[in-house]
Amino acid sequence: MTSAPSPRLISALTVFSLVFPVVYVILYYNELGVFRFYPLVGELHLNIQPTTFGPAMNYYGWVLFSAVTAVIAAAAVPHRWAVHLWAGWSWLVPAGATLFTFIYETRWLFH
Amino acid sequence: MITVLLVCHGLLAVALIGAITHQVLVLWRAVPVPADTLFGRVRNVRAGVYTNAVVILYAFNFLVGAIIYATYRIEVRPYLEEIESFLAAGSFETKEHVATLGLGLLPAYWLFWKAPSFAPHVNERKYITLLLAFFVWWNFLVGHILNNIRGLYE
Numbered sequence: 001m002t003s004a005p006s007p008r009l010i011s012a013l014t015v016f017s018l019v020f021p022v023v024y025v026i027l028y029y030n031e032l033g034v035f036r037f038y039p040l041v042g043e044l045h046l047n048i049q050p051t052t053f054g055p056a057m058n059y060y061g062w063v064l065f066s067a068v069t070a071v072i073a074a075a076a077v078p079h080r081w082a083v084h085l086w087a088g089w090s091w092l093v094p095a096g097a098t099l100f101t102f103i104y105e106t107r108w109l110f111h
Numbered sequence: 112m113i114t115v116l117l118v119c120h121g122l123l124a125v126a127l128i129g130a131i132t133h134q135v136l137v138l139w140r141a142v143p144v145p146a147d148t149l150f151g152r153v154r155n156v157r158a159g160v161y162t163n164a165v166v167i168l169y170a171f172n173f174l175v176g177a178i179i180y181a182t183y184r185i186e187v188r189p190y191l192e193e194i195e196s197f198l199a200a201g202s203f204e205t206k207e208h209v210a211t212l213g214l215g216l217l218p219a220y221w222l223f224w225k226a227p228s229f230a231p232h233v234n235e236r237k238y239i240t241l242l243l244a245f246f247v248w249w250n251f252l253v254g255h256i257l258n259n260i261r262g263l264y265e
Contacts, residue, residue: 005226013218016215016218017215017218020215039184040185055185055188059177059180059207063177063214090223091238091242094242095238098209098242098245101212105204108202109197109201111195
């Protein structure tokens with residue numbers, strides 16, 4: 001990459017990185033199924049299927065929905081707003097999401 | 112096919128670890144160090160040149176991991192639950208989430224290294240690179256242990 005990114009692209013990438021982790025954490029914490037993948041039968045479904053379909057995976061839906069939401073937010077937030085974002089949010093928000101994830105997943109220790 | 116992908120996943124992770132660790136060591140050195148030892152040379156690279164490689168390797172490795180994940184869900188996770196290794200199963204959950212959070216972090220990471228207007232943000236670049244490096248190392252170690260868990264348990 002030899003040329004500098006445009007101010008609009010900079011704003012968009014910043015907003016993307018802030019929105020993505022927040023949406024992803026909300027989705028997985030609430031186990032909101034956007035769509036479900038059933039790896040045993042290799043099928044995608046919007047609704048919960050019988051147990052004969054095997055385990056359901058919400059993960060792909062979470063990733064896709066987070067990415068799409070972040071892209072929409074990145075396109076929608078005006079550049080004049082984005083430039084006022086404090087640079088520290090870029091690492092603090094993902095770091096907070098990571099800390100939350102590790103605390104949340106301690107639930108596995110109490111099975 | 113899955114075995115091939117798993118090996119590729121591991122190899123990509125090793126390359127990624129090398130690149131991001133170089134960057135962390137360069138960013139977190141307090142003073143310039145002479146490049147007269149192996150460790151000194153490791154900390155004296157032009158760290159910025161690894162940025163695009165890190166982004167591409169991370170995104171590609173995430174994709175490979177996402178493909179493998181379906182097989183893990185139906186072949187490995189039931190085994191972990193059967194042997195009541197909930198620590199291992201939970202560790203994989205963190206790996207899955209951390210990998211995804213890292214994917215979202217990539218645009219900001221790239222900006223802090225590549226956008227000239229972000230050049231003065233030295234501390235932010237340090238923290239964001241350290242965070243991404245933690246993601247990469249955590250995922251590598253968890254993945255490596257889980258990959259060998261049958262042997263480790265037996």
